Amino acid sequence: AQKVTQAQTEISVVEKEDVTLDCVYETRDTTYYLFWYKQPPSGELVFLIRRNSFDEQNEISGRYSWNFQKSTSSFNFTITASQVVDSAVYFCALSGKDDKIIFGKGTRLHILP
Amino acid sequence: DAGVIQSPRHEVTEMGQEVTLRCKPISGHDYLFWYRQTMMRGLELLIYFNNNVPIDDSGMPEDRFSAKMPNASFSTLKIQPSEPRDSAVYFCASSFSGTPHVEAFFGQGTRLTVV
Numbered sequence: 001a002q003k004v005t006q007a008q009t010e011i012s013v014v015e016k017e018d019v020t021l022d023c024v025y026e027t028r029d030t031t032y033y034l035f036w037y038k039q040p041p042s043g044e045l046v047f048l049i050r051r052n053s054f055d056e057q058n059e060i061s062g063r064y065s066w067n068f069q070k071s072t073s074s075f076n077f078t079i080t081a082s083q084v085v086d087s088a089v090y091f092c093a094l095s096g097k098d099d100k101i102i103f104g105k106g107t108r109l110h111i112l113p
Numbered sequence: 114d115a116g117v118i119q120s121p122r123h124e125v126t127e128m129g130q131e132v133t134l135r136c137k138p139i140s141g142h143d144y145l146f147w148y149r150q151t152m153m154r155g156l157e158l159l160i161y162f163n164n165n166v167p168i169d170d171s172g173m174p175e176d177r178f179s180a181k182m183p184n185a186s187f188s189t190l191k192i193q194p195s196e197p198r199d200s201a202v203y204f205c206a207s208s209f210s211g212t213p214h215v216e217a218f219f220g221q222g223t224r225l226t227v228v
């Protein structure tokens with residue numbers, strides 16, 4: 001069975017601090033995809049990044065970076081120099097050979113001014 | 114493309130009434146997912162379709178819930194009879210299984226309140 005664990009239910013940091021959101025996944029599939037989504041207070045789900053299981057290169061997009069490590073089944077998300085607009089719930093998700101997309105419980109991030 | 118379109122955006126109904134939620138996926142997408150979001154349980158996958166065929170409905174909580182996809186551009190999620198514990202935000206999402214595998218795009222959600 002597939003599973004995504006986001007152990008951090010809620011995090012608060014002061015603006016401009018760096019923050020890392022953890023994601024640990026379980027799957028028996030050799031080919032799979034990992035995702036991060038952002039859900040701001042307005043409620044919509046916004047796609048941030050997709051990673052496939054064969055690409056372990058870390059990725060950076062502006063203040064966002066992602067660290068994918070198959071050895072520890074982790075796909076962590078770091079926000080550098082956080083801003084108040086980063087306040088949201090962040091979801092990690094997994095899709096395997098059946099194309100079903102399973103989400104973690106989410107991490108609620110508060111950026112304090 | 115306008116993205117995934119869900120209707121209604123908000124629904125308030127009385128316990129025991131039938132509720133129908135609607136979804137129009139992105140054109141060309143061959144997967145459609147229905148999710149329910151609550152504070153307690155997070156984002157739960159209820160059911161998903163591939164090429165209009167239900168693939169896995171193991172997440173559907175009870176027989177009161179049913180979903181259909183009569184064609185590639187329309188799906189419904191029905192609750193009959195509704196109960197207060199069904200109150201949640203229901204999301205529809207669609208994706209394309211081709212190469213490269215594409216992420217799921219979500220609709221704005223339907224906030225259901227059963228009183």
